[in-house]
Amino acid sequence: MDSQRLARAENPIDALVLIRTIEDAGVQIWDYSDDHRITLEDDNAELLQYVKSWSDSKERKNAIKNTRDVLKGRAERGEPTGGRCYGRRARS
Numbered sequence: 736m737d738s739q740r741l742a743r744a745e746n747p748i749d750a751l752v753l754i755r756t757i758e759d760a761g762v763q764i765w766d767y768s769d770d771h772r773i774t775l776e777d778d779n780a781e782l783l784q785y786v787k788s789w790s791d792s793k794e795r796k797n798a799i800k801n802t803r804d805v806l807k808g809r810a811e812r813g814e815p816t817g818g819r820c821y822g823r824r825a826r827s
Contacts, residue, residue, distance in 0.1 A: 747788035751775065754784065 754775055757764055764773040775781045806816045 747785055747792050750788035750791070751781070751785060 754764060754773060758775060765771070766773055773784065775784060809816050
């Protein structure tokens with residue numbers, strides 16, 4: 736769908752390496768959500784992709800933190816933090 740789905744890496748460089756590896760294999764990568772090519776073919780495209788990868792990484796870290804905070808709050812209130820365990824019903 737978009738470049739965010741290529742690599743859920745903590746380091747934006749990992750996403751760039753993956754894109755470069757795919758391009759070196761002769762495959763084009765397209766973002767079908769807004770119909771543009773994901774590429775590192777020139778300096779501007781590489782910089783743009785780095786910034787997008789950094790932003791995706793930051794968003795992923797924030798989502799992890801928010802999820803942990805919500806689950807911690809539920810656990811502290813004695814509420815269930817997951818699905819059924821061993822077929823038992825969760826208390827609410």
